[in-house]
Amino acid sequence: MTEAVSEDEGAVPDVRRRDFLNIAAVTFAGVGAGAVVIPLVNQMNPSADVLAEASIDVDISAIESGQSIKTSWRKQPVFIRNLTAKEIAEANKVPMSELRDPETLADRTKPGKENWLVTLGVCTHLGCVPLGAAEGEDKGPYGGYFCPCHGSAYDTAARIRKGPAPLNLVVPPYEFGTDTKVTIG
Numbered sequence: 001m002t003e004a005v006s007e008d009e010g011a012v013p014d015v016r017r018r019d020f021l022n023i024a025a026v027t028f029a030g031v032g033a034g035a036v037v038i039p040l041v042n043q044m045n046p047s048a049d050v051l052a053e054a055s056i057d058v059d060i061s062a063i064e065s066g067q068s069i070k071t072s073w074r075k076q077p078v079f080i081r082n083l084t085a086k087e088i089a090e091a092n093k094v095p096m097s098e099l100r101d102p103e104t105l106a107d108r109t110k111p112g113k114e115n116w117l118v119t120l121g122v123c124t125h126l127g128c129v130p131l132g133a134a135e136g137e138d139k140g141p142y143g144g145y146f147c148p149c150h151g152s153a154y155d156t157a158a159r160i161r162k163g164p165a166p167l168n169l170v171v172p173p174y175e176f177g178t179d180t181k182v183t184i185g
């Protein structure tokens with residue numbers, strides 16, 4: 001004669017089996033997440049050539065007032081411009097209320113070195129390289145830089161003044177090592 005199993009007696013093993021299955025699933029998920037995270041972390045580590053370009057030193061001694069140079073940092077173009085007194089005055093007289101991305105020239109330069117404007121040469125609309133850094137290039141209606149792709153115009157502090165770009169040209173991290181050497185990055 002088969003012994004009847006009460007409901008209570010039958011419930012205990014069921015619960016334990018479910019617990020085991022849940023624990024097994026969680027443990028598997030944990031291992032799975034670990035296995036995915038490690039390659040992602042490895043991918044985020046900078047490669048040797050990126051580390052080598054983490055910062056660059058630029059000799060600015062030959063850039064005369066009114067001239068600019070183009071260089072490159074982390075595979076992005078960088079403009080370094082030696083602003084004239086007139087260009088500085090033009091930037092400083094613009095009311096903040098007229099700016100789409102309000103920043104003063106002082107905000108975008110180093111104290112005592114307002115004439116040195118260091119920016120990425122990357123339009124903040126869709127990333128074209130604006131004109132205006134090389135000799136004879138179109139500086140646009142505000143005398144700074146002009147993006148030929150869709151007509152964004154930047155002023156002498158490289159602030160966006162007209163066209164579809166939403167933001168000023170980005171000022172990268174940089175320091176003056178000496179009066180004639182800038183370290184970018």
Ligand code: FES
Pocket residue numbers: 123124125126127128147148149150151152163164165
């Ligand atoms: S990318 Fe410069 S205006 Fe569009």
